[in-house]
Amino acid sequence: MSLELDPLLFGEIDPPQRLLMGPGPVNAHPRVLRAMSADLLGQFDPEMTGYMEQVMALYRPIFGTRNRWTMLVDGTARAGIEAALVSLVRPGDTVLVVNFGRFGLLLTEILQRIGARIETVEAPWGEVVPLEAISDAIARTAPRLVATIHGDTSTTMAQPLDGFGALCRAAGALSYVDATATIGGMELAADRWDVDVVTGGLQKCLGGPSGSAPITISEAAAEQIFARRHTEAGIRMAGLVDGQGPRIGSNYFDLAMIMDYWSEKRLNHHTEATSMLYAARECARVALAEGLATRYDRHARAGRAMTAGLRAMGLTVFGDDAHRMTNVTGAHIPEGIDGEAVRRTMREAFEIEIGTAFGPLQGKVWRLGAMGYNAMRHKVLITLGALEASLRMAGFALPLGEAVPAAMAAWTDRPVQDERA
Amino acid sequence: MSLELDPLLFGEIDPPQRLLMGPGPVNAHPRVLRAMSADLLGQFDPEMTGYMEQVMALYRPIFGTRNRWTMLVDGTARAGIEAALVSLVRPGDTVLVVNFGRFGLLLTEILQRIGARIETVEAPWGEVVPLEAISDAIARTAPRLVATIHGDTSTTMAQPLDGFGALCRAAGALSYVDATATIGGMELAADRWDVDVVTGGLQKCLGGPSGSAPITISEAAAEQIFARRHTEAGIRMAGLVDGQGPRIGSNYFDLAMIMDYWSEKRLNHHTEATSMLYAARECARVALAEGLATRYDRHARAGRAMTAGLRAMGLTVFGDDAHRMTNVTGAHIPEGIDGEAVRRTMREAFEIEIGTAFGPLQGKVWRLGAMGYNAMRHKVLITLGALEASLRMAGFALPLGEAVPAAMAAWTDRPVQDERA
Numbered sequence: 001m002s003l004e005l006d007p008l009l010f011g012e013i014d015p016p017q018r019l020l021m022g023p024g025p026v027n028a029h030p031r032v033l034r035a036m037s038a039d040l041l042g043q044f045d046p047e048m049t050g051y052m053e054q055v056m057a058l059y060r061p062i063f064g065t066r067n068r069w070t071m072l073v074d075g076t077a078r079a080g081i082e083a084a085l086v087s088l089v090r091p092g093d094t095v096l097v098v099n100f101g102r103f104g105l106l107l108t109e110i111l112q113r114i115g116a117r118i119e120t121v122e123a124p125w126g127e128v129v130p131l132e133a134i135s136d137a138i139a140r141t142a143p144r145l146v147a148t149i150h151g152d153t154s155t156t157m158a159q160p161l162d163g164f165g166a167l168c169r170a171a172g173a174l175s176y177v178d179a180t181a182t183i184g185g186m187e188l189a190a191d192r193w194d195v196d197v198v199t200g201g202l203q204k205c206l207g208g209p210s211g212s213a214p215i216t217i218s219e220a221a222a223e224q225i226f227a228r229r230h231t232e233a234g235i236r237m238a239g240l241v242d243g244q245g246p247r248i249g250s251n252y253f254d255l256a257m258i259m260d261y262w263s264e265k266r267l268n269h270h271t272e273a274t275s276m277l278y279a280a281r282e283c284a285r286v287a288l289a290e291g292l293a294t295r296y297d298r299h300a301r302a303g304r305a306m307t308a309g310l311r312a313m314g315l316t317v318f319g320d321d322a323h324r325m326t327n328v329t330g331a332h333i334p335e336g337i338d339g340e341a342v343r344r345t346m347r348e349a350f351e352i353e354i355g356t357a358f359g360p361l362q363g364k365v366w367r368l369g370a371m372g373y374n375a376m377r378h379k380v381l382i383t384l385g386a387l388e389a390s391l392r393m394a395g396f397a398l399p400l401g402e403a404v405p406a407a408m409a410a411w412t413d414r415p416v417q418d419e420r421a
Numbered sequence: 422m423s424l425e426l427d428p429l430l431f432g433e434i435d436p437p438q439r440l441l442m443g444p445g446p447v448n449a450h451p452r453v454l455r456a457m458s459a460d461l462l463g464q465f466d467p468e469m470t471g472y473m474e475q476v477m478a479l480y481r482p483i484f485g486t487r488n489r490w491t492m493l494v495d496g497t498a499r500a501g502i503e504a505a506l507v508s509l510v511r512p513g514d515t516v517l518v519v520n521f522g523r524f525g526l527l528l529t530e531i532l533q534r535i536g537a538r539i540e541t542v543e544a545p546w547g548e549v550v551p552l553e554a555i556s557d558a559i560a561r562t563a564p565r566l567v568a569t570i571h572g573d574t575s576t577t578m579a580q581p582l583d584g585f586g587a588l589c590r591a592a593g594a595l596s597y598v599d600a601t602a603t604i605g606g607m608e609l610a611a612d613r614w615d616v617d618v619v620t621g622g623l624q625k626c627l628g629g630p631s632g633s634a635p636i637t638i639s640e641a642a643a644e645q646i647f648a649r650r651h652t653e654a655g656i657r658m659a660g661l662v663d664g665q666g667p668r669i670g671s672n673y674f675d676l677a678m679i680m681d682y683w684s685e686k687r688l689n690h691h692t693e694a695t696s697m698l699y700a701a702r703e704c705a706r707v708a709l710a711e712g713l714a715t716r717y718d719r720h721a722r723a724g725r726a727m728t729a730g731l732r733a734m735g736l737t738v739f740g741d742d743a744h745r746m747t748n749v750t751g752a753h754i755p756e757g758i759d760g761e762a763v764r765r766t767m768r769e770a771f772e773i774e775i776g777t778a779f780g781p782l783q784g785k786v787w788r789l790g791a792m793g794y795n796a797m798r799h800k801v802l803i804t805l806g807a808l809e810a811s812l813r814m815a816g817f818a819l820p821l822g823e824a825v826p827a828a829m830a831a832w833t834d835r836p837v838q839d840e841r842a
Contacts (some may be wrong), residue, residue, distance in 0.1 A: 010475045010706065013459045013699050015468055024694055025461050035434045036457040036696060040446050040630055042774045047436055054431045075496040075634060075673065078691035082673045105654045110672045203692055209461055211495060211632060211694030233526045251531045252496065252503045268779070269622055270499035271446055274633030275457060278434050279696070285431065353463045358689070385597060 018347070021305075021371050021383045022355030023153040023328045024181065024204035028279075029373040030163050032208045033214025035282035036126055036275045043272050055277060058284035059214050061292060062206075063198055064189035069217035071262045072280055073253070074273040077180035077201025082110050083253035084176055084197045087225050088145055091115030096143035096173070098129050098159060101152035102358045103178060111147070114180050114249060119143060121352075124242050125155045125360055126319035126330075131163055136169045145174045151182040151325040154358050156318060156367065158186060158325045165194030180204065183214065184287050185299040185327040185371055196221040202276075205299060205327055207372025208283040213275040217255065229256035231267070280296060300326045302370035302380050305407035309384035310368070312393065312406035314398045328369040330357070339363060342390050350386040377411050433490050439768070442804045443776030443790050444574040445602065445625035449546065449700075450794040453629045456703035457696045464693050473683060476698060479705035480635050481625075482713060484600075484619055485610035490638035492683045493701055494674070495694040497623025498601035501634025503531050503672035505597055505618045508646050509566055517564035517594070519550050522573035523601060523779045532568070535670060540564060546576045546781055547740035547751075552584055559592045566595045569753070572603040572627075572746040575779050577739060577788065579607060579746045586615030594806045597643055601609030601625065604635065604698035605708050606720040606748040606792055617642035623697075626720060626748055628793025629704040633697040650677035652688070667709060721747045723791035723801050730805040733827035734812065735819045739786050749790040751778070755817050760784060763811050771807040798832050 020026045041048040052071070059070045073080045085107070089095055095116045097107045100123040108118050121137035123129045129148075138146060146168045151158040161177065168175040175195040179188050185205025196218040202208030217225070228245035241297045248254040252270065258268040287295055303326035307317055310331045318330030333339040339356070343366070346352045355367035368382050368387075384403040391398055441447045462469040472490070480491045494501045506528070510516055517535045518528045521544040532539050542558035544550045548650040550569075559567060567589045572579040582598065589596040600609050606626025611619045617639040625628030638646070649666035669675040673691065681688040708716055724747035728738055731752045739751030754760040760777070764787070767773045776788035789808075791801050805824040812819055 010479065010702070011457045013472075013703065015459055015462050015472075018462065020461065020463055022463060025464065026696065028461050028696075033458045033460065033696075037454045038434045038436050039438065039454065040441065040449050040624070041436050041439065042441055042443060043446065045439065045768070045774065051434075051436075075500060076691040076694055079496060079500075081674050082671065086671075102653075106672070109653050113668055113670050113672055171536040172777035201692070203461070207698035209694065211697050227786065232523075232530050247534055249534050250503065250507075250674075251527070251534055252500050252674075253671075270497040271622070271631040273497055273630065273697075273701070274446065275449075275454075276632050276694075276697070280660065281431070282434065347466070353466065389495065 010282060016351060019186070019376060019382065021366045021379065022353050024369060024371055025210055026204065026207065026211055026369060026371045026374045029207040029283070029286050031286055032279050032282045035278045038278055039051050040274045044266055048103050048272070048274070049173070049266065051277060051281060055281050055284070056262070058281060058288065059216065061361065062184060062188065062214070062284055062287060063188065063216040065191045065216050067190065067216045067218055069222050069259055071215060071258070072277060073199070073213040073215055073258065074276065075213055075268060076210045077199065077203070079253070080199030080201065080215050081178050083106070083255055084199050084215065085110050085147065086114055086250045086253050087248050087255035088174055088176060088197060088221060089114050089116050092117065093144040094119060096121060096137055096141050096146045098126055098134060098146065098148035100155060100157055100159065101125055101149065102154035103149045103152045107147050107149070107178070127159065128157050128159045128320070130325045131160070131167065134164065135167050138167060138173060142171070143173050145176060147176040148178070150179040151186060153181045153325070153328050153367065154361070156325050156328050156330045157320065157323050158182065160323065161193045161195070169194060174224070181325065181327070181328070184283070184295065185375065186325065187296050190216050202280055202283050205371045206283040206287060209277045212273065212280045214280060222259065225256050225259070237419060241330060270295055299370070300376045301411045302375040302377070303327055305377065305380045305411040306368055306370055306384070308410035309380065309403040309407035312399070312402040313384070313388050327371045327375060328367055330365045330367050333364055337391070337394055337396050338406045339366060342394050345390040345393060346386055349390070352383055352386050354383070354387070380407055437772060439775045440795065440800060440803065442795060442800065443774050444788045445790060445792055446631055446789060447625065447628065447795045448791045449630055450628040450707050452707055453700050453703045456699045459699055461695045464493035465629070465687055469689065469695070472702060476674050476702050476705070476826060477683065479702060479709065480637065480768060483605060483609065483635070483705055483708060484637040486612045486637050487609065488611065488637045488639055489641055490643050490680055492636060493698060494620070494634040494636055494679065495691060495697065496634055497631045498620065498624070498750065501620035501622065501636050502528070502599050504679070505620050505636065506531050506568065507535055507671045507674050508669050508676035508780050509595055509597060509618065509642060510535050510537050513538060514565040515529045515540060515562055516597070517542060517558055517562050517567045519555060519567065519569035521549055521576060521578055521580065522546055523575035524570045524573045528568050528570070528599070531553060537796070547578065549580045549744045550739070552581070552588065555585065557589050559588060559594065563592070564594050565599060567816055568597040569599070571598050571600040572607060574602045574746070574749050574788065575782070577746050577749050577751045577813070578741065579603065581744065582614045582616070588733065590707040591616060591768050595645070602749070603746065605704070605716065606796065607746065608713070608717050611637050622705055623701055623704050626792045626796070627704040627708060629700045633694065633701045635701060642682065646676050646680070700821050720791070720796045723796040724748055724750060726798065726801045726832040727791055727805070730824040730828035733820070733823040734805070734809050748792045749788055751782070751786045751788050754784070758812070758815055763815050766814060767807055770811070773804055773807050775804070801828055
């Protein structure tokens with residue numbers, strides 16, 4: 001057949017061993033990669049449904065919740081966001097978006113397609129939105145849902161969420177939090193925040209591959225989602241009653257159907273992405289074995305060390321110190337330096353990836369991450385050393401040899417002078 | 422923290438070594454499982470975009486096409502279906518669905534949520550829809566899109582598609598084919614069929630895990646999709662012009678955006694599911710190394726062998742012989758036999774999974790698959806031997822020892838008597 005390729009044209013999979021120190025994806029934990037090599041199971045086999053039950057139990061502490069409905073959406077983190085929004089929001093509903101970066105804009109973009117009436121409460125890139133501003137906006141707009149990002153990697157800012165859910169609930173609104181960039185790296189506290197739906201992804205602080213989106217759903221939100229349940233004609237069974245609300249706008253992202261598969265009903269929906277479920281399970285086992293408090297502290301040390309190192313080499317760190325995400329740090333590209341050329345040197349000479357930026361920060365800021373398996377002292381130090389050398393070769397005049405000791409000191413929380421004494 | 426689990430509570434991933442001989446998912450090829458253990462790459466790294474280019478090239482022969490736009494949707498096969506339909510269909514458009522089983526019903530279910538006007542042309546479960554009936558229905562309904570399933574595992578029937586695309590094109594309609602259950606097992610010929618969009622999945626005849634949906638898109642369809650392009654506010658760049666058509670109803674499934682990521686523009690959308698891309702790449706390499714014609718023949722032999730074996734043990738095979746899928750076979754559950762008890766014996770005594778059925782066939786038909794890595798003579802023979810023993814233990818009076826030789830004969834295409842001589 002003339003359409004056939006030579007199968008030897010493309011060799012064995014063999015990616016370079018590159019250290020991914022951008023805003024994600026990052027290198028996966030080797031245990032997670034190995035878990036994906038396990039063979040598949042039928043989607044209703046008792047061992048498969050047993051693994052699903054385990055995943056539900058494993059993700060509850062990671063989300064900081066006792067929610068029954070804690071599971072996976074089969075797709076990348078963005079699939080989890082869309083599943084949450086399309087299942088919570090009916091066309092014409094008013095949704096208040098807390099917008100402080102690219103991913104807040106993404107929420108509005110998804111909501112426009114759902115047909116929501118969108119209101120926003122905003123902060124400039126590099127800041128977060130004060131709780132009082134959110135409270136005022138809720139009073140002004142009377143939303144059915146308030147949606148926010150937890151950590152927005154585009155600006156490296158983390159929105160404080162203690163008290164957020166209570167504000168929403170007092171106004172009769174549901175609440176949604178996108179925790180893609182923080183899950184497994186900064187504390188999630190769905191129950192303490194009193195929020196309704198939180199979604200995440202594996203490819204950042206959980207140290208797994210992109211392609212599975214953990215989600216947790218409160219009883220209140222589940223009730224509203226089930227009010228829009230609609231069983232497929234091809235598998236309709238006796239005793240199943242459809243909800244009275246308007247049908248959810250997507251089949252694949254219909255959380256009522258996904259919950260029916262993850263419940264004891266085991267109603268067939270799509271074929272569960274089994275290898276990704278194995279990966280999600282192993283991500284959670286690795287995180288819980290480390291201990292969540294230890295893990296969050298490790299990310300905080302890595303963020304402090306990166307920030308201190310960047311400052312010690314004369315760079316200006318982007319954004320508000322008080323609300324910095326612990327796992328990704330922005331650095332202004334110095335005047336006269338070609339940011340992409342430095343990134344290329346980092347990649348080609350050191351096999352280290354650091355991130356570019358989006359929108360208003362494109363060409364102006366690099367983003368350096370230390371997430372999951374990469375939130376380790378030696379990886380932060382290696383990255384800083386390589387960046388110092390790359391900047392020097394690019395002609396940037398900077399103090400030499402300062403970044404690494406500053407980062408080491410910040411890691412242990414002892415001041416720089418102690419470390420040198 | 423009281424919410425924390427004992428991380429030892431759930432052990433290492435260790436699924437039983439079960440032979441999956443149902444309608445899919447099936448056991449993955451070991452090379453595919455190993456490919457997923459490769460470490461991750463940044464989504465714009467040159468090696469990553471190189472692998473993406475390779476995936477595009479590898480899937481063209483598998484779809485039987487020269488379409489430039491041949492790539493992956495990040496989700497299960499159903500994600501590919503929804504991405505195709507939501508990107509091709511505008512609310513209010515008339516869509517004609519060729520419906521001969523559960524997955525035709527699924528198309529209507531997804532289209533209802535998109536807000537399409539749905540017309541159907543139907544066949545009873547176990548038959549296919551004659552081309553003349555499709556032609557008449559197109560004339561009657563003047564659809565913007567005609568959508569069909571290629572092989573519907575719910576009925577084990579494969580819709581003939583030669584001439585289908587020409588009918589649609591003559592009427593000015595786009596055409597869509599869901600090939601989830603046939604890709605890699607029966608010939609796909611997107612160009613010869615002259616159809617616009619075809620989607621598939623890995624978890625059946627391609628011998629991979631669920632979670633990635635290969636898709637191919639004709640130039641005509643791409644043009645209509647790009648007419649609805651809408652770039653996200655957070656990443657808008659100079660020189661990018663949005664289309665004039667109504668915005669696509671989903672962000673995650675917006676094929677215009679996914680195509681912009683898979684093109685030299687490399688516009689960021691979601692973070693590519695890298696491990697699943699590695700899996701999809703390896704599925705295609707395995708298939709092309711075998712040779713597609715050889716592979717389709719192997720599936721045809723497996724299907725013939727299974728059918729012959731089931732008949733030799735006195736079972737009635739479901740559906741129309743002339744249009745049987747080669748990779749899954751239905752067998753009527755004999756009067757007085759508890760179908761689920763037999764499936765349990767198969768699983769517990771033999772570690773073999775065979776399938777149940779949906780909707781009108783539930784409790785009446787078993788479905789036995791032989792797909793991908795499992796479309797092998799020895800696996801068909803082992804399954805038939807185990808089923809014979811299980812049926813006998815369930816009290817079904819059947820001719821003993823007939824199924825295996827009948828299947829061996831059907832595999833080689835020599836009549837049964839020759840084999841025994």
